[in-house]
Amino acid sequence: MYTSQNTEVFYTLGGTLSFRFGGFSGNTVSVEPGTYLQIEPGIPFSIANLNVSGQTTSVPARSLAITVVSPVCAAPPTQAQTVAIAGPKNVTVTSRSFQLDGSKSTSADGKPLTYLWTIPQGNPSAAILGATTATPSVQFTQGHVTYAFQLMVTDSAGKSATDLVTVNYQGN
Numbered sequence: 392m393y394t395s396q397n398t399e400v401f402y403t404l405g406g407t408l409s410f411r412f413g414g415f416s417g418n419t420v421s422v423e424p425g426t427y428l429q430i431e432p433g434i435p436f437s438i439a440n441l442n443v444s445g446q447t448t449s450v451p452a453r454s455l456a457i458t459v460v461s462p463v464c465a466a467p468p469t470q471a472q473t474v475a476i477a478g479p480k481n482v483t484v485t486s487r488s489f490q491l492d493g494s495k496s497t498s499a500d501g502k503p504l505t506y507l508w509t510i511p512q513g514n515p516s517a518a519i520l521g522a523t524t525a526t527p528s529v530q531f532t533q534g535h536v537t538y539a540f541q542l543m544v545t546d547s548a549g550k551s552a553t554d555l556v557t558v559n560y561q562g563n
Contacts, residue, residue, distance in 0.1 A: 399430045471499040475554035477542035483559040487531050491540055491556060494525040498546035507543045511555070514539045531560040 476495040491508060498504050508522045515536045521527035531538065537559045545551045 396432050471501075473497065473499045473504070473544060473546045473550045473552045475542050475544045475552040477540065477554040477556040479556070481557055481559075483561055485560075485562045487560075487562055488528055489531070489558060489560075490526055490528050491542070492526050493542045493544065493554075496525070496542070496544045496552070496554075498544070499550055500546055500548060502547040504544040504546055507545075509541050509543070511539050511541050529558070531558075531562065534560060534563045536560055 474497050476493065476497075478492045478495065493506055493508070496504055496506075504525075506523055506525050508519050508527050510516060510519070515533050515538055517532055517538055517540075518530040519527050519540070520530065529538070529540065537557055539555060539557050541553055541555050543551055543553045
């Protein structure tokens with residue numbers, strides 16, 4: 392068994408190739424001279440030179456069996472998601488004005504997001520200037536209080552995500 396960190400490319404002079412993936416037998420195919428076979432990095436495989444059994448030297452073979460062992464395929468791609476990332480996380484500030492940042496948020500479709508910053512119910516009030524931008528400024532109204540701000544992002548398909556950030560204001 393062999394696993395390479397490189398892409399392995401085999402050049403054939405013609406003949407047949409047999410493939411087995413995991414426990415499933417594949418096809419035997421005839422290949423033309425000059426055919427290349429490529430195995431991607433990290434995929435375990437073994438090779439058997441079928442027509443040269445008992446030989447201890449490299450001898451061209453007319454057939455070659457390649458077995459790719461589990462995992463047969465890479466994991467299926469995960470479906471992209473819209474993700475809200477509110478920041479900075481858990482900071483302490485003394486300035487009455489502070490800038491929040493949601494610019495690291497991502498949309499499932501790669502298109503622009505809409506932003507909405509709010510203060511969750513039960514938290515001290517503050518002024519949010521630019522609440523529909525990625526980087527609004529907030530102005531604190533009370534000193535020595537922890538404020539919470541919620542970011543909701545929405546993608547072009549209407550999928551939303553939220554994240555929360557807290558700011559410990561220690562000013563007067």
